Amino acid sequence: xxxxxxxxxxxxxxxxxxxxxxxxHAKTYLSIEQARQLLWADTPMQAVAxxxxxxxxxxxxSSSGIRVRNPQMKLWKxxxxxxxxxxxxxxxHENIDMAFALDGDGKVMGMEILTYRETYGFQVNHPKWRAQxxxxxxxxxxxxxxxxxxxxxxxxxxxxxTDGINRLTQTWDQVLRHL
Amino acid sequence: xQWLKHWFSRWQATELEASSxxxxxxxxxxxxxxxxxxxxxxxxxxxAADDKTLIAISQAAxxxxxxxxxxxxxxDPRSKLSRINASAHIAPLPLTPELTDVLRQALTxxxxxxxxxxxxxxxxxxxxxxxxxHRSKAEQQQxxxxxxxxxxxxxxxGRHWIFFKRPLQLDLGGIAKGYAVDQALDAxxxxxxxxxxxxxxxxxxxxxxxxxRSNHWQGMHVxxxxxxxxQQLLGCVMKNCALASSAGYFTEAATQLKTxxxxxxxxxxxxxxxxxxxxVSVFADNCMLADALTKIALLHPQADNLIPQxxxxxxxxxxxxxxxxxxxxxxxx
Numbered sequence: 001x002x003x004x005x006x007x008x009x010x011x012x013x014x015x016x017x018x019x020x021x022x023x024x025h026a027k028t029y030l031s032i033e034q035a036r037q038l039l040w041a042d043t044p045m046q047a048v049a050x051x052x053x054x055x056x057x058x059x060x061x062s063s064s065g066i067r068v069r070n071p072q073m074k075l076w077k078x079x080x081x082x083x084x085x086x087x088x089x090x091x092x093h094e095n096i097d098m099a100f101a102l103d104g105d106g107k108v109m110g111m112e113i114l115t116y117r118e119t120y121g122f123q124v125n126h127p128k129w130r131a132q133x134x135x136x137x138x139x140x141x142x143x144x145x146x147x148x149x150x151x152x153x154x155x156x157x158x159x160x161x162t163d164g165i166n167r168l169t170q171t172w173d174q175v176l177r178h179l
Numbered sequence: 180x181q182w183l184k185h186w187f188s189r190w191q192a193t194e195l196e197a198s199s200x201x202x203x204x205x206x207x208x209x210x211x212x213x214x215x216x217x218x219x220x221x222x223x224x225x226x227a228a229d230d231k232t233l234i235a236i237s238q239a240a241x242x243x244x245x246x247x248x249x250x251x252x253x254x255d256p257r258s259k260l261s262r263i264n265a266s267a268h269i270a271p272l273p274l275t276p277e278l279t280d281v282l283r284q285a286l287t288x289x290x291x292x293x294x295x296x297x298x299x300x301x302x303x304x305x306x307x308x309x310x311x312x313h314r315s316k317a318e319q320q321q322x323x324x325x326x327x328x329x330x331x332x333x334x335x336x337g338r339h340w341i342f343f344k345r346p347l348q349l350d351l352g353g354i355a356k357g358y359a360v361d362q363a364l365d366a367x368x369x370x371x372x373x374x375x376x377x378x379x380x381x382x383x384x385x386x387x388x389x390x391x392r393s394n395h396w397q398g399m400h401v402x403x404x405x406x407x408x409x410q411q412l413l414g415c416v417m418k419n420c421a422l423a424s425s426a427g428y429f430t431e432a433a434t435q436l437k438t439x440x441x442x443x444x445x446x447x448x449x450x451x452x453x454x455x456x457x458x459v460s461v462f463a464d465n466c467m468l469a470d471a472l473t474k475i476a477l478l479h480p481q482a483d484n485l486i487p488q489x490x491x492x493x494x495x496x497x498x499x500x501x502x503x504x505x506x507x508x509x510x511x512x
Binding site for chain 2: 027028029030033037038111112113116161
């Protein structure tokens with residue numbers, strides 16, 4: 001465990017040196033406790049320690065099409081067999097911490113965004129990515145990068161949230177319902 | 180480089196914050212709605228409102244937004260708008276009060292802007308892959324050539340009706356988000372009055388991806404994005420209760436289609452996508468108006484004179500981050 005923590009710290013440090021990480025805009029909304037209150041009110045629940053095995057993660061990936069980034073789940077089981085899950089969704093330009101409520105049949109009853117972080121840093125410092133703003137002469141770059149986005153926020157894609165929900169409902173179907 | 184980024188974000192992914200940063204009497208929520216992230220911020224200066232009350236107030240705001248979404252979504256084939264698009268050219272269809280509000284405002288602005296604001300450009304957005312196609316193969320063969328002039332709004336037996344003089348595809352994307360913000364703020368204020376009493380001054384702000392309205396906007400600071408560098412934020416003081424921003428950037432869907440020229444903003448007269456490297460922000464008395472005026476600001480050649488006459492105050496930010504503030508309505512009169 002110590003070796004893992006060391007490796008993590010070392011890799012973070014190296015990554016920090018190699019990659020030009022920009023400022024991150026982070027926004028915090030609800031705390032986990034507030035989200036729990038909002039989604040489950042006073043329904044009693046117990047924390048469940050669960051780390052998905054490699055096989056489980058692989059099987060969830062193949063059925064949902066979404067990679068399991070963190071096998072260590074943060075979850076609570078309610079007295080009426082529902083679930084309260086805190087998880088992270090990783091989009092193209094953002095990391096989103098979310099809380100989900102699943103009922104006894106694995107149906108999503110509600111979700112709340114807890115923290116939203118933009119991770120533009122890498123691309124913005126990349127000259128090719130910047131080139132998208134310099135008119136049609138750089139149209140090859142537009143085709144190459146596949147990174148272009150309506151920054152003003154008018155049409156931010158919520159597809160990654162849908163992906164995250166698919167991954168979690170598959171996790172429920174394959175693992176949680178048997179617990 | 181891509182693998183390194185993925186590898187790095189994998190490490191980042193493990194940090195989950197557990198502590199609450201909010202003081203008592205405050206609540207901030209964020210939901211994915213209207214194709215963007217919608218924030219509701221509530222702040223009770225007296226810190227008297229408890230979490231349950233604040234949750235109920237925020238819930239009222241989100242329900243209002245969901246209602247607008249179910250009525251006016253182009254993406255949802257079962258929405259009221261999709262049903263209008265499918266058959267309003269065959270026979271007149273009755274409208275809900277919300278759709279009447281939005282369509283009236285849209286047509287007024289089309290008239291006043293000489294057609295530079297037009298809600299009938301959806302076929303061009305479908306062609307670019309920015310909106311889904313709901314029509315049958317046979318219907319797609321018939322070209323849609325109508326404009327806002329082919330929309331007829333009538334009133335009879337106490338109801339409002341819509342009729343298309345020829346087949347049209349309406350998209351309310353340029354105005355409905357602002358309207359949803361207005362509705363959310365109204366609903367939250369009504370719920371706050373019910374829960375806390377009429378003289379309790381709860382501060383409410385609704386922000387749907389840059390379309391923002393607040394009931395305590397005086398002296399409030401907002402950040403506008405640099406059009407060429409999304410990380411750079413330019414500060415600005417609110418000049419009215421509602422603010423909306425738009426930009427004619429290239430969009431993500433464009434790269435998937437491998438077309439060169441695409442943008443979510445279509446110039447109604449030429450029906451060509453606009454790829455203008457600048458952003459515009461408009462302050463107005465309500466968010467629906469601010470939202471619609473941003474499109475006129477990008478498309479109308481005399482926008483700088485027209486926007487104040489229509490009740491907005493315009494801010495342009497060019498590619499170098501230079502901010503130009505236009506006159507307010509009071510200045511122009």
